[in-house]
Amino acid sequence: xxxxxxxxxxxxxxxxxxxxxxxxxxxxxxxxxxxxxxxxxxxxxxxxxxxxxxxxxxxxxxxxxxxxxxxxxxxxxxxx
Numbered sequence: 001x002x003x004x005x006x007x008x009x010x011x012x013x014x015x016x017x018x019x020x021x022x023x024x025x026x027x028x029x030x031x032x033x034x035x036x037x038x039x040x041x042x043x044x045x046x047x048x049x050x051x052x053x054x055x056x057x058x059x060x061x062x063x064x065x066x067x068x069x070x071x072x073x074x075x076x077x078x079x080x
Contacts, residue, residue: 004078010050011074018043026071037064040073053080 008026016022019033030040044055063076 007051007078008074011047011077012070014043014047014050015070015073024070026069026074028070030068030070030073033070040064040068043073047077051077051080053077055080 012022015024015030015033015035018035018039024033035043041060044060047053048055059076059080063072066072068076
């Protein structure tokens with residue numbers, strides 16, 4: 001994966017588009033932003049396309065097994 005700052009920017013931009021604002025921090029839980037599982041899956045799909053990566057169903061299930069934050073999403077995408 002590319003530059004960490006660029007990746008973080010891409011993920012934050014994707015979250016901002018999904019929730020309609022940029023008023024959140026890395027520690028903000030995705031569900032607190034109003035993102036339910038389907039909305040997060042849609043966001044992951046868009047990030048996969050933009051970053052040319054693939055999320056395996058097993059990895060996705062583990063990610064959703066927690067109450068992920070925006071920062072967790074960045075780390076998750078970094079690991080792809």
